[in-house]
Amino acid sequence: MSDPRAFWLDEQFDREHGVEGRGRYEAEVRGRIDEFTDSWGDFAPVAFAVTAWRLATELSPTPEGPDDDVAAAARRAVVVLARELNDLLAPMIGQLDAGVPADS
Numbered sequence: 714m715s716d717p718r719a720f721w722l723d724e725q726f727d728r729e730h731g732v733e734g735r736g737r738y739e740a741e742v743r744g745r746i747d748e749f750t751d752s753w754g755d756f757a758p759v760a761f762a763v764t765a766w767r768l769a770t771e772l773s774p775t776p777e778g779p780d781d782d783v784a785a786a787a788r789r790a791v792v793v794l795a796r797e798l799n800d801l802l803a804p805m806i807g808q809l810d811a812g813v814p815a816d817s
Contacts (some may be wrong), residue, residue: 714799718799718806719798719803721799722792738768738769741768742765742768745768748768749761751764752764770792771789772797
């Protein structure tokens with residue numbers, strides 16, 4: 714049985730709507746590969762992980778108006794919210810599923 718999740722990212726949708734058979738996140742990483750420059754060959758993968766995390770969770774400022782790419786900004790906001798809410802609520806859902814009393 715997998716860990717309970719209140720929210721998740723639809724990786725299949727990401728792959729299906731990517732470019733040339735690659736997921737949208739992969740395309741974003743490939744398009745911004747220079748941002749990983751400082752992490753190549755590093756003994757500890759922290760810098761690489763931080764860059765990957767930033768690309769995955771980056772939120773641009775709110776759009777200035779309807780002429781901006783509102784749909785893309787809104788999707789990025791929902792992705793971040795889904796991840797954060799899942800991290801917050803998944804342990805509680807797991808306890809409920811397991812029948813663990815709330816006061817334990």
